[in-house]
Amino acid sequence: DIQMTQSPSSxxxxxxxxxxxxxxxxxxxxxxxxWFQQKPGKAPKSLIYGASxxxxxxxxxxxxxxxxxxxxxxxSSLQPEDFATYYCQQYSSYPLTFGGGTKVEIK
Amino acid sequence: QLQLxxxxxxxxxxxxxxxxxxxxxxxxxxSSGYFWGWIRQPPGAGLEWIGSISYSGSTYYNPSLKSRLTxxxxxxxxxxxxxxxxxxxADTAVYYCARRGGGRPIDYWGQGxxxxxxx
Numbered sequence: 001d002i003q004m005t006q007s008p009s010s011x012x013x014x015x016x017x018x019x020x021x022x023x024x025x026x027x028x029x030x031x032x033x034x035w036f037q038q039k040p041g042k043a044p045k046s047l048i049y050g051a052s053x054x055x056x057x058x059x060x061x062x063x064x065x066x067x068x069x070x071x072x073x074x075x076s077s078l079q080p081e082d083f084a085t086y087y088c089q090q091y092s093s094y095p096l097t098f099g100g101g102t103k104v105e106i107k
Numbered sequence: 108q109l110q111l112x113x114x115x116x117x118x119x120x121x122x123x124x125x126x127x128x129x130x131x132x133x134x135x136x137x138s139s140g141y142f143w144g145w146i147r148q149p150p151g152a153g154l155e156w157i158g159s160i161s162y163s164g165s166t167y168y169n170p171s172l173k174s175r176l177t178x179x180x181x182x183x184x185x186x187x188x189x190x191x192x193x194x195x196x197a198d199t200a201v202y203y204c205a206r207r208g209g210g211r212p213i214d215y216w217g218q219g220x221x222x223x224x225x226x
Contacts, residue, residue: 043217046213094167095171
């Protein structure tokens with residue numbers, strides 16, 4: 001199985017801050033990497049696929065980069081609605097695997 | 108707009124079988140190139156992929172659950188289902204159904220349903 005490791009597991013940030021979350025795969029996955037946002041009590045929401053392509057309707061303050069084993073999700077200017085938990089997922093091979101999540105909290 | 112809705116018992120006894128159904132509306136489950144799957148999330152924990160089924164019935168299971176797992180599809184009802192046997196408290200989780208395209212990640216999720224394993 002491909003292990004996905006996210007860091008940090010949590011972070012505190014202020015409105016307007018630029019935030020970067022990293023995700024590392026235990027082996028190369030090309031660009032088969034997705035990012036999801038989850039708010040308490042809600043289903044995850046798809047943000048990014050193909051490591052850097054925004055899902056329809058996702059604001060451009062979200063961006064993704066990386067290929068191979070190292071990936072990042074960046075939120076350019078954190079807004080109140082962005083405080084949530086973010087997960088990466090590889091879909092290069094079965095079983096599909098998720099990172100452990102990064103909780104973004106208000107400072 | 109595609110919608111997915113999970114249904115099934117919210118409480119299952121240990122050693123019994125957990126059964127859930129996902130009903131798809133706003134689109135056909137028979138559309139080629141799509142996979143229909145299940146993901147779960149224990150309380151306060153992260154996401155775990157359970158397995159998927161293609162429109163043609165090909166299945167892909169998480170090896171950690173494979174011996175207890177069956178995923179099936181009913182194209183006439185636009186539904187797919189999950190059966191997990193011999194459950195324990197460790198199977199207590201919110202269960203989500205979801206869709207992904209071939210070579211693409213999940214793009215639609217159900218709202219999720221909490222299943223508690225307890226006597």
